[in-house]
Amino acid sequence: MSSKVCKNCGSSDIDVDQARGDAVCMTCGSVLEDNIIVSEVEFVETGGGGSSAVGQFVSTDAGGINPSFGDNHFSGVGRESRAQTLQRARLNINTLGHQLQMNKHCLDTALNFYKMALMKHLTSGRKNSHVVAACLYLVCRTEGTPHMLLDLSDILQVNVYMLGRTFLVLSRELCINAPAIGTHSPASAGFTLLHSAE
Template sequence: MSGYCNTCKRNVATERDDILGIIVCMRCGSVMESNAIVSEVGFSETGAGAAVADGFQLRAGQARVASNRNPGARTGVHAGMQDSRDRTIELGHRKISDMASQPQIRMSGRLVEIAQRFYNIAVTMNFTKGRKTQVVVAVCLYVTCRMERTAHMLIDFADALSINVFEIGSAFVKFVEMAKITKEIPVIEPATYITRFATKLDFGEDVDDVIKDATRLVTRMKKDWIDTGRRPAGICAACE
């Protein structure tokens, strides 16, 4: 399904959570619609004859709710699955914060929150099953970087985790396809990496001139279609 997201200011793919009664934007992870909360309190009778209040219980940081209608249903397997899901989300959020604070990554708190929303979506779609947590975390962070057009590269996350870059890349492709946000991911612009590369090279006082000239060269290459089929990082290196 799709709908208009006030945060993204566009029509986006959405995901409905029937348990929470909310509709979530698959692009930014924000809640687009939620059910109205009523003030009336209803009661039901259990099999043992006890009266319990209808409704849901939601702990801090919990991703799913447990119904009060049948307390017995929250024990055993169902309770174990719920607790496992909550632990998965909590662990993922913590690892996202840890990775974002590493020197080679360094992402702002706003970007971390967006990545954590994507992780919630990944858990909802069962994308975490059969995959390493660190790989899913890297995917969520990289999706955020692509959405926000930062200068982070896939290899930055691979180096931070000491894993194969192709493992993260493969998981990234599967995630955007499963979340149906392939069309929402911006194409990488070579100019995005120019400032990053120029500041790391020993250009001294000429760094601003190098950035300006390299940007002009990249723009010219795009007009002549010279950049087609070439990696953005390679184009930046050639222009600098």
């Protein structure tokens, strides 16, 4: 948490991550600060024989002149990458959601779930299509739509258990209470299969 306030929505729920070098509004997802730069670079050898750069982060809040890397070639890279990731996620959510005939409210909610997953780094190491499907299924569960995880699995042509694992991680890590499906609904068969695989 920070004493900063988002210029876009006015929220004071700001996630400042010194390691990533950014400050992000947790309400609307705006990147408030992403030009924290490295003032001193040192390369060290890692255990696997590779190398990594280490240095000290210098925030724009610290004042003074900010040193730059070469010809400012890297300026704004984080924002562009994040914007592109969210744009691609929105397109994928809309495409998959329209195939399931989901309304705009559900698609917007799924995108918000995706933004939350992105903030908590839950998208790293996972296929984007699996995260998108899990976000849509979270909406199906929270909104009570008649869609099953098997529907998403069929459209994407991926194993239902792989999607189920991603769904369970997202619902747990994002603290989203996905209501259980009724025992007599056809969707419960897919969810029962999912839990029996664990």
